[in-house]
Amino acid sequence: METAVGLLRRFGLGDLSMRRLARELEVQVGALYWHVKNKQELLVEVAAAILGAPALAAGPDGPERSAGGSPSDGSGDRLDARGRILHLAATLHTTLLPVPDSPEVVNVARVLAPGRLEPLTRLTELLETAGLDRAGAVSAQAMIVNHVLGSVAEAQNRADFDVPGSDAPDFRWALERALDGLLHP
Amino acid sequence: METAVGLLRRFGLGDLSMRRLARELEVQVGALYWHVKNKQELLVEVAAAILGAPALAAGPDGPERSAGGSPSDGSGDRLDARGRILHLAATLHTTLLPVPDSPEVVNVARVLAPGRLEPLTRLTELLETAGLDRAGAVSAQAMIVNHVLGSVAEAQNRADFDVPGSDAPDFRWALERALDGLLHP
DNA sequence: ACCTGAACACCGTTCAAGT
DNA sequence: ACCTGAACACCGTTCAAGT
Numbered sequence: 001m002e003t004a005v006g007l008l009r010r011f012g013l014g015d016l017s018m019r020r021l022a023r024e025l026e027v028q029v030g031a032l033y034w035h036v037k038n039k040q041e042l043l044v045e046v047a048a049a050i051l052g053a054p055a056l057a058a059g060p061d062g063p064e065r066s067a068g069g070s071p072s073d074g075s076g077d078r079l080d081a082r083g084r085i086l087h088l089a090a091t092l093h094t095t096l097l098p099v100p101d102s103p104e105v106v107n108v109a110r111v112l113a114p115g116r117l118e119p120l121t122r123l124t125e126l127l128e129t130a131g132l133d134r135a136g137a138v139s140a141q142a143m144i145v146n147h148v149l150g151s152v153a154e155a156q157n158r159a160d161f162d163v164p165g166s167d168a169p170d171f172r173w174a175l176e177r178a179l180d181g182l183l184h185p
Numbered sequence: 186m187e188t189a190v191g192l193l194r195r196f197g198l199g200d201l202s203m204r205r206l207a208r209e210l211e212v213q214v215g216a217l218y219w220h221v222k223n224k225q226e227l228l229v230e231v232a233a234a235i236l237g238a239p240a241l242a243a244g245p246d247g248p249e250r251s252a253g254g255s256p257s258d259g260s261g262d263r264l265d266a267r268g269r270i271l272h273l274a275a276t277l278h279t280t281l282l283p284v285p286d287s288p289e290v291v292n293v294a295r296v297l298a299p300g301r302l303e304p305l306t307r308l309t310e311l312l313e314t315a316g317l318d319r320a321g322a323v324s325a326q327a328m329i330v331n332h333v334l335g336s337v338a339e340a341q342n343r344a345d346f347d348v349p350g351s352d353a354p355d356f357r358w359a360l361e362r363a364l365d366g367l368l369h370p
Numbered sequence: 371a372c373c374t375g376a377a378c379a380c381c382g383t384t385c386a387a388g389t
Numbered sequence: 390a391c392c393t394g395a396a397c398a399c400c401g402t403t404c405a406a407g408t
Binding site for chain 1: 319352353358362
């Protein structure tokens, strides 16, 4: 896993092949298939490892109580949840940004093993504590995660060969505006 | 292009290889590289073809005037634009849904040749006529397109091997709520 | 202008056989 | 329990050479 994650971090998904990984480990390709059913399973593990970053660890148990002076409008409970949602989404963004092709990898894991990605399930829970019912939370979570992954992919591709022009979408602005609508009062 | 699109439609991206395409055309692989610089360029063309579907064609020139009885709130201008945005996003969704792996293909094109995907640039324009400034429209467009592509990918994967359970995200609900926030009054 | 033949450097997966 | 060797069936891309 260390070697696999390192390969992804340094060279991207194109160089995270079973054969390359085996070479790096000084082992025959076939050996990998004793530890892992197939490549997809490896990628699920890699995604879980990336989303296991300390910055994404769950906070202290129970609903966190912040004492900062928060802006106006709405109940304190609501705003608190909104702030934590915003923070989680932003942390996801900055965690994935430096890992090439991380959106593809996370997407594989999201499909094959949702539930293995704790921060994403936590996001759904936060949306529920913000007042959404189960169905709403699931729908909003999907939209937010799509936004995070899509924005990271866009930024990474832009860095590869696009104009570094200033007409890049504003991740945070769109996220905040969408949250306004999703957490309707 | 017909053969390539057909291959994608019938078997998905895994079977849309240069070699498979050449075999289907009863031609040597190398021949393809006279018509196309590389596979990515082929995929851009394929994406443009898919988004060229009649259902996604631009309406009659100039801002369309519908006479239907629209709900309350806001100015008529605003609501009209919102309706057209909603309709375009929904049409994108239903157009891509039956084409396996279309989100991946469109994403490649979105990165390598934005502007070749007319319906997506039109979406940005609609967001501007809905009252957003250029930067806001670009950011909102990215979020909406991410939502459409992500939702289609999710639905396609779900169909492949997931529980057909009812806990699927609600594409339309999330889109409408996010639009509420994005087109803030 | 358009295509063939053939090569180069890769893939993921399987599986008998070894230790 | 864990790995090797070797095979199978694929990839994308390039390029001299043909017509």
